Amino acid sequence: MPTNHYQKKDSDWCHPCDCYLEGSLSSSCDQQTGQCQCRPGVIGRRCDQCANPFAQVHISGCQIVYNGCPKSFHSGVWWGETVFGGSAVQQCPPGADGQASRYCDQDVGWALPDMFNCVSQTFAQLKDVFGNASNFISSNSVFFRPIYPVTTNACRCPKGFTGMQKSYECDTEVDLCYSSPCGHHGTCMPREGGYTCLCLPGYTGVNCEVNMLSGHCVDGVCRHGSHCTSIRSATSAMLSSMPRSLASRLPSTTSLETGGFTCSNCTRSLYHTSTCELRARRFAKGSFLTFPALKQRHRMLLKISFATRTSDGLLLYNGRYNDKHDFISLEIVDGAVVFSFNLGDDTTRVAASLPHGVDDGDWHTVTVDYLHRVVLNVPSELLKNHDALIDEAFPILLLFTRRCASHRATCNRFLDLTGPLQVGGLPSLPEGRRVQQQDFFGCIADLYIDHKFIDLNS
Numbered sequence: 001m002p003t004n005h006y007q008k009k010d011s012d013w014c015h016p017c018d019c020y021l022e023g024s025l026s027s028s029c030d031q032q033t034g035q036c037q038c039r040p041g042v043i044g045r046r047c048d049q050c051a052n053p054f055a056q057v058h059i060s061g062c063q064i065v066y067n068g069c070p071k072s073f074h075s076g077v078w079w080g081e082t083v084f085g086g087s088a089v090q091q092c093p094p095g096a097d098g099q100a101s102r103y104c105d106q107d108v109g110w111a112l113p114d115m116f117n118c119v120s121q122t123f124a125q126l127k128d129v130f131g132n133a134s135n136f137i138s139s140n141s142v143f144f145r146p147i148y149p150v151t152t153n154a155c156r157c158p159k160g161f162t163g164m165q166k167s168y169e170c171d172t173e174v175d176l177c178y179s180s181p182c183g184h185h186g187t188c189m190p191r192e193g194g195y196t197c198l199c200l201p202g203y204t205g206v207n208c209e210v211n212m213l214s215g216h217c218v219d220g221v222c223r224h225g226s227h228c229t230s231i232r233s234a235t236s237a238m239l240s241s242m243p244r245s246l247a248s249r250l251p252s253t254t255s256l257e258t259g260g261f262t263c264s265n266c267t268r269s270l271y272h273t274s275t276c277e278l279r280a281r282r283f284a285k286g287s288f289l290t291f292p293a294l295k296q297r298h299r300m301l302l303k304i305s306f307a308t309r310t311s312d313g314l315l316l317y318n319g320r321y322n323d324k325h326d327f328i329s330l331e332i333v334d335g336a337v338v339f340s341f342n343l344g345d346d347t348t349r350v351a352a353s354l355p356h357g358v359d360d361g362d363w364h365t366v367t368v369d370y371l372h373r374v375v376l377n378v379p380s381e382l383l384k385n386h387d388a389l390i391d392e393a394f395p396i397l398l399l400f401t402r403r404c405a406s407h408r409a410t411c412n413r414f415l416d417l418t419g420p421l422q423v424g425g426l427p428s429l430p431e432g433r434r435v436q437q438q439d440f441f442g443c444i445a446d447l448y449i450d451h452k453f454i455d456l457n458s
């Protein structure tokens with residue numbers, strides 16, 4: 001190893017001695033510690049400092065500087081002799097861009113160097129890219145990207161919602177249909193906190209993933225004790241029961257490999273879906289259906305068909321029964337359809353009717369489109385005699401409640417429905433109730449909540 005290099009114990013690296021010529025007796029150093037041979041009074045591994053802070057290294061040893069700070073090495077930079085009260089300015093150390101400075105104080109000597117403006121060359125390149133970009137504020141060594149402090153409470157948003165930049169109210173809905181969860185066999189309809197797939201005929205499942213035309217039986221797909229029968233085995237059974245002479249005349253494409261299945265043996269075969277869910281039910285005094293509470297707080301789309309010859313009845317109710325809690329209800333009152341809702345304060349009612357009333361024994365369909373807080377939109381299209389739309393009979397009603405317009409105001413903004421969703425009536429109640437009707441006499445069919453079919457047998 002050359003004498004002007006050294007290697008620390010247990011190190012693989014060899015370093016140059018780099019002795020400071022003016023303070024050293026030679027250019028060689030200790031082969032393990034790297035210590036250069038210093039002139040008298042000179043210290044430091046490189047012999048570049050004086051023990052006396054007001055002295056500087058000189059060819060003849062340390063010499064006191066009386067009117068300023070001595071030449072010295074600090075933070076990778078040589079600082080030249082500087083008068084008291086002045087500042088030395090030097091190029092930043094190798095590898096960095098910019099200039100560093102150091103103040104010379106009469107009482108304490110050198111201050112610590114100001115290296116704030118020394119930046120890496122990588123930063124200098126970034127600054128060229130971002131320095132003038134919007135939303136960035138840059139100094140010589142730091143980028144700032146401002147964030148906007150929030151002076152109100154921050155909300156943790158429920159699934160399907162996000163906050164707007166200014167109010168953080170979780171009032172921006174995320175379109176959960178964005179990723180096309182229903183695939184090619186269904187149409188995705190966004191709803192509060194989720195989505196509903198409207199499946200093409202022959203497809204079922206949450207995401208229309210079950211193919212009844214060419215797929216195989218899936219556990220649980222046929223509801224309420226109905227049997228899943230594969231079409232293949234049905235064909236096979238049919239063939240085996242045929243006289244051989246007849247079976248042999250069938251085209252050879254009568255394959256046993258077609259696949260597909262049907263749900264058979266529905267107990268109520270007249271009104272059921274292809275998976276044996278019940279579409280329609282008859283209600284009388286004291287009969288009703290109970291479902292889990294609606295979780296929608298912000299918006300919902302209810303669709304229900306009914307037929308009755310009674311001018312009053314309760315189609316649907318959700319909420320507790322005393323007068324302190326939120327509820328929604330859909331009633332028939334004097335032959336008119338009345339939708340009521342309460343967010344915690346007053347009850348809002350919207351009525352719609354036909355000239356001769358809806359209690360004519362025909363099927364009618366009512367759609368309630370509830371939209372959070374500001375607008376109640378009831379385009380209650382009444383489908384009479386199946387598909388004829390009589391929209392003149394049901395005007396679109398818009399009710400504006402302005403008191404909640406400011407998001408800082410204390411306000412009952414959301415539906416908070418507890419208790420079960422009741423369809424076709426309420427149980428007998430000891431105390432007063434929120435709605436005028438308790439029972440429904442007639443038939444209810446095709447109940448949809450946010451486009452999702454509700455099985456009336458569940």
Ligand SMILES: [Ca+2]
Binds near residue numbers: 343414
């Ligand atoms: Ca409420």
